[in-house]
Amino acid sequence: MNCLSLNIRGIGEEYKVSWVRRLTMKYRTMFLGVQETQISDENPIDVSGCWYNGEFGFAATPSTRRSGGLLSIWDSKLFQVDEVIKARDGFEQLIKDLWKKFKGYNNPDAYLPAKFQFLKNEIKKWRAKDHPKKMDELAKLKHRVHELDIAAETKMLSDLELQERRLDVQRITELEKLVVLDLKQKARIRWIIDGDENSRFSMAIKDEVLSFYQKKFQEKLPSKPKLISSDFCMLDAVTRSKIESPFIMVEIKQAIWACGGYKAPSPDGFTFEFIKNIGTY
Structure with missing residues (x-):
């Protein structure tokens, strides 16, 4: 090679x-x-x-x-090519504009999910306009390549026609790969939400096993004797406060950046790679 x-x-x-x-x-x-x-x-x-x-x-x-x-x-x-790590025309700027445009709740626990839902809805609207354009372009390119192939059967194509065909074929390949990636993403999200027959069967087994051991180890005594002694080793007040303190931004960012890029924290389809990218906006 x-x-x-x-x-x-x-x-x-x-x-x-x-x-x-x-x-x-x-x-x-x-x-x-x-x-x-x-x-x-x-x-x-x-x-x-x-x-x-x-x-x-x-x-x-x-x-x-x-x-x-x-x-x-x-x-x-x-x-x-297995993955296209590249934004579609105008998509990255669209995300940047939407990220700044959103006005939502003050509570952080409600603000971020609402912001992602807003992004998802706006991306759907954008795709509803962009996808038909791409499909129309794909159909026209395929038609043009077919015309050139028919012409090549009866005459020698000029250098300009050969170059046009090469570029058209390349663009067709790009558009078809985008279609495949869209289908893969839809299938991945659908599998996460609905699962398949094997995963449902496995979940049924897990539920039965959990139920069995919950009954097996169910507490029969309503109260237990308490162990009270001054001889037990205890954490000091400073260490206890650190354990119970809320996560700081640096710790949250380190946790997110340590995750695999193509794993999604929830079935909404936003991967960690997406979250990492918008974290720079």
Whole structure:
């Protein structure tokens, strides 16, 4: 397996794109990692120009002004993306705006659940508008690729048409992966709420076992003799106060940050990775 890593210090020039393509072709690269692309969202990278065949996937992180920027390209026949750790267009800004917009209760125990419920409702509204657009785009791209494939049966496609097809196929792959991720998330939440037949059967067994031992160890005496002695070791007042003191923000943050990113504390679908991200807003 051939992997190639480059620190290119800017990939906006055409000669650098051609140079990267020649390298990937020469070494039959299966995975390419490019650092310092120095390309922002406003200046897209010619990804297809960097790769030597049409079967590829990619992910890019924009630069901050003229610093940074990452690009990963891989052979889609050899690699499969399991998770997309990247926000959809406008989604991250939407969350930031909603997080600041919410006005709720003063009680912290009620405030945070209400805030998450507000986010959930607004995300549903956003998705109701965004999802049909993505599906419409997907249908149009598939139709266009089909037209190009039909045309290729009777003539040689031009370089522009070949590049258009490569980019369309890449975009189709991205949109279809988003659809799959949506289905996975819905299935995960549904399983948490409803469970499956095996988990329900296991819960029934646990309930029976719990009931058996509760009856077995049920206290028959209404009162027991108390053990009172000055010889028992006791905690001092300061230590006792620490045990009973409420959790501080540092302790809460440490507990959350120590949790796995893709585990959810409740069936609402908000994972710890989501909570960690909004903690920086």
